[in-house]
Structure formats: C-alpha cells, structure tokens
Amino acid sequence: MARYFDVHPVNPQRRAIGQAVALLREDGLIAYPTDSCYALGCQLGNKDGLERIKEIRRLDDRHHFTLMCRDFAQLGQFVHVDNTVFRAIKASTPGSYTFILPATNEVPRRMMHPKKRTVGARIPDDIVVQALLDELGEPLLSSTLLLPDLDEPLTQGWEIKERLDHVVDAVIDSGECGTVPTTVIDFSQGEPEIVRRGAGDTTRFE
Template sequence: MAKYFDVHPENPQRRTIGSVADSIRSGALIAYPTDSCYALGCQLGNRDGIARIRTIRNLDDRHHFTLVCETFAQLGQFVHIDNDVFRAIKAATPGSYTFILPATKEVPRQLLHPKKKTVGVRIPDHAVAQALLAELGEPLLSSTLLLPGEEAPMTQGWEIKERLDHTVDAVLDSGDCGTEPTTVIDFSGGDIEIVRHGAGDTSRFE
C-alpha cells in the first residue's frame, strides 16, 4: 500500500518533506503535485521506478521523460543551452513549461529519446515541489500522471492513492493543482517548436 502524506500547499511540513525525500533516495516511486498537475516521480538512476512509470502510463521508448529541477543552475547540469535559448528559458522559469533540449552526459541513457538524445527539463512554480527538490538536492525524474485512455490527469490526492495504491509507494497530497499539463517547447532542432499547448503561455515563444 502507498503511504499517504497530506501537506500544506504553501507551507509544506519539513518533517513530511524530509520523509518523502528519504523514501525517494531508497527507491520509491511517488505521486506529487506541481504547478500544472500531479506527476509521477523517482530518482534519476532508479531503473525500477522508470519501468513502473512506463507501465503505469503505457509509454514507449520515444517518450520524453522530464527532469524536474529546483533551480536554473541545476537544470544547466543536464542539458546543453546556448545563449539565445538560455535567455528564453530563464525568462519563463519557474513556470508551467517543459523544455526539450540536448542532454549532457549526466543524464542516464535510458532517459534519452533514442534518436534525438534529448530530454525534457522544467522548474516548477509550486511550493511543495520546490520544497521536495530542495530537500532531495537533485532533480526528480518525472512524468505527468495521466493514465492510459483518460483525457485529463487526476487532480485529487485521495483518488490517486485509491487508484494507484499498489502501484506507487507514496502519494503527496496538497489539494487540487489543476488538470492542464505543462506547455512543451522543443529547442533541440534549432527552431522553436511548440510540441504541446498547456498551462504555460505560448505567446513568448511564437
């Protein structure tokens, strides 16, 4: 059964966040809130966690996983960013955007797009996600909690606990955080491509 943690959406309890971070370091797969919707998350090198995310979401090997980072400096360790892209991303973060960029050697190979060698990165504007990332001290490997055949992500922690009780190890519930996933912007091909219109305003990239 998944552990259930009820946390304040703006002032998350430090002891709870510490407990969840410890469980992630020990190999846990969690469901947690972000500024766009709930997501599945685990440590970068957690092969079992990655496999479980693929199973839960029925993903193929072309799916772009996302590295959810606390800061811009941390993000820069995992992707190559030129000056123009740097300014564009810097202006939009933190926020409800995922950016697809060429990965550095710091990113485990199983997370890369098999042909493009790219990965998604983002910095969420959400107090609980930021507190967890700060406590963890490294990015979370993440994917939107959107189940196969469903049009919208789940928005209630209790419902996630109920439906994924034997699939995830912990659920971090801070209340409803919306149903709209991030806007996805691909910078990897030279030109800016809006892959998915979501919670983030696309006007600055059009």
C-alpha cells in the same frame, strides 16, 4: 500500500517532505502535485522507477521524460543551453513549461530519446515541489500522471491513492491540483517548436 502525505501548500511540513524524500532515496516512486497537474517521480538513477512509470502510463521508448529541476544551476548540469535559448527559457521560468533540450552525459541514456539524445527539463513554480527538490538535492525524473484510460489527469490526492495504491510508494496531497499539463517547447534544434499547448502561455515562442 502507498504512504499518504497531507502537505500544506504554502508551508509544507519538513517532516513529511523528509519522509517522502527518504522513500525516493530508497528507489521509491511517488505521485506529487506540481504547478500544472500531478506527476509521477523518482530518483534519476532509479531504473526500476522509470520502468514502473512506463508501465503505469503505457509509454514507449520514444516518450520524453522530464527532469524536474530546482533552478537554472541544476538544469544546466543536465542539458545543453546556449545563450539564445537560455534567455528564452529564463523569461518563462519558473512556470508551467517543459523544454526539450540536448542532454548532457549526466543524464542516464535510458531516459533520453533514443535517437535524438534529448530530454525534457523544467523548473516548477510550486512551493511543495521546490521543497522536495531542496531536500533531495537533485532533479526528479518525472512524467505527467495521465492514466491511459482517462482523458484528463486526476486532480485529487486521495483519488490518486485509491487508483494507484499498489503501484506507487507514496502520494503527496497539497490540495486540488490542475488538469492542464505543461506547455512543451522543443529547443533541440535551436529554434522553438511548440510540441504541446498547455498551461504556459506560448506567445513568446510563436
């Protein structure tokens, strides 16, 4: 049965955040709200967590997983960003964007795209997620919580606990979340390619 953490959206309780991060460090899988919609997350080295996300979402090996990063310093450890790309990303973060970029050797191969050696990366504009990332001290391996039998992501923490009670280890609830996933921009070839139009404005990438 999943733990349920009712967290204040502006002043998240340190104890609850600490308990959620403790679960992550014990190879747990959590469902948590972001600045776009709910996501599934686990530690970067959690191979079992990665497989559990694939199973819940019925994903194949070509899916781009996302590194949820605290800031640019952290993002720069895990993806290659040249000066031109840096400026474009800097102007759009923190925010509801996922950027597809070449992965560094710090990223486990199993979470890279098998042919392109790329990975998704983003810096969220959400107080609860930032609190999680501060406490964890490393990126969260994440994927949008979009269940295969639904057209839109679930928005309520209690509903997610009800649906995923036996397949995740914790659900963090900080109020109703959005239904629109991030905008995905592929920078792996240097020039921006809009892969998915979502919550973030695409104007500067067109």
